[in-house]
Amino acid sequence: MNPAKFLLLFPFLVFIPFLTIGQEISYYDLNTSSQDLKNFFLSSNEYFSGGTDDLPYFQGKIDNKYIKFYNSTGVIAIIDFKDKNQYLELVRQIQENAFFQYKVCTDPNSNITYNYRTALGNAFRFNFNEMRISLEFPSEINNLLDKHSYLQKGFVCISEDAYAFHTNIQCEGLGNCTSDIAKTNLREAKNYGYKYCEICTDDSYSKQLLKESLGYYDNSNHSNYQISDIDLTFVKKYESEYMFQEICETEPLKSDLKRQFGAELYDKFINYIAVQGPLEINNNKALLSSCMAHACGIYMSSLFINFGNNTYYAGLLNDEEVYVISNNINFNSQDWSTFPDEFAEWTRDALKDANSNK
Structure with missing residues (x-):
């Protein structure tokens, strides 16, 4: 799991406070167990609730933010935002506090998904084309899948000079390939000397774009030392x-x-x-x-x-x-x-x- 990168300091940027009114969710609210998160929403009087005890849903009374719990290989919470600033602010917090793993995209016409993981094992996923964040909680099945991460799918350029295993088919590095591109898994790729692509496992460009979009450098005291x-x-x-x-x-x-x-x-x-x-x-x-x-x-x-x-x-x-x-x-x-x-x-x-x- 990759740690957060350096925060870039722009001394002439002006702090622009958010004008959003509503129930903001922070990274620290989400970096917990699925049951504790459900209890957090249930105990708040700022959300309507429905569904079952195991799979509830919640909607903000002011900002209409929608949170729904699902079962897959483990419990998943999907958060749909109505307010762009709230969405981008939570993305910023995830980028600063969670470990970036890799970008994932298997279709040239699909969105690129950014994958992050916390020390607790919670997995965040999002793309910048829709205001939605997926939060997957640890489970026995997910832990088993993690142990078999060598089966992760990806792409390689069939060339003597190629060395990178790409998780993102839209990667700029893969775009330079002048030979055939093969779909494979991590174990097979490593057997032929490939290693994780440095571009696919780097989120510094998206961080920079996000700061430009937010329009300020967060210099508040979160104890996030560089x-x-x-x-x-x-x-x-x-x-x-x-x-x-x-x-x-x-x-x-x-x-x-x-x-x-x-x-x-x-x-x-x-x-x-x-x-x-x-x-x-x-x-x-x-x-x-x-x-x-x-x-x-x-x-x-x-x-x-x-x-x-x-x-x-x-x-x-x-x-x-x-x-x-x-x-x-x-x-x-x-x-x-x-x-x-x-x-x-x-x-x-x-x-x-x-x-x-x-």
């Missing part, structure tokens, strides 16, 4: 000490970990820091790992830091689930080549433990 603001060199002063928790509770690293994990998982990440070794720095890199007392292999936390490029990678084993995040803009949780070797080894061991815990 990579340049997270100076990780402070960690070095703890060399040879047992200070894993103190490091992760130091700002601005604390806020960035909490932003990416979400408050609930961040608390678990901190709580699982108990049995640990001293901080060791080798080749300007450090790997911290820990587990809850008497629960190693069940509840564990890990933090890998590369001081050379000021990036970190954090991992959490929570019984049967493994979560990984990073502030590295090139990180993709579905592509092992974007993992530092040390963190990849920890993650693979955590995945083995998670399977053993089932």
Whole structure:
């Protein structure tokens, strides 16, 4: 899963406040379980409700925004907006806080879908041709599909110089292909040396277009620190000490970990820091790992830091689930080549433990 990219700062842009009146939904409202989201709408007096307990629907009393729950491979909530500003503002929040995965399009005449995922496993999907956002919640079937992500469909250019596996048939890179284009899956593509297309897994252009559409740079205090603001060199002063928790509770690293994990998982990440070794720095890199007392292999936390490029990678084993995040803009949780070797080894061991815990 890709982390959010740098936010671009335009010093001469003027802040233009929204004039929308209505019930605005935030990213933080949606980054929760399906049941908690249903309860959120049911407890609000700003929405009409109907449907069944399992599959309700809601409509805003003021802005007519429509939210309906469906069952597929898991629970899905579809949000249809009537107000463009509300829709774009939520898209902006998703882009800043969730991990971008890839653009998907299998038909040259269809819309390009942007796919994001949160640390909780919630999946956001939208395109810029309709004011609709799809939110898919984790389920056993979806988890199984994720484990078989190597069957993901895509396209490759049959050429000696081609190297990219494209999830978007409208990708500019694929447009440069002068040979045949073949439809395949990720496993077959990797067997022939292809790897994820950098354009298909990059949302920086859509972010720029969105900021231009909104007409302002959001400089409010959301504790969304940029990579340049997270100076990780402070960690070095703890060399040879047992200070894993103190490091992760130091700002601005604390806020960035909490932003990416979400408050609930961040608390678990901190709580699982108990049995640990001293901080060791080798080749300007450090790997911290820990587990809850008497629960190693069940509840564990890990933090890998590369001081050379000021990036970190954090991992959490929570019984049967493994979560990984990073502030590295090139990180993709579905592509092992974007993992530092040390963190990849920890993650693979955590995945083995998670399977053993089932």
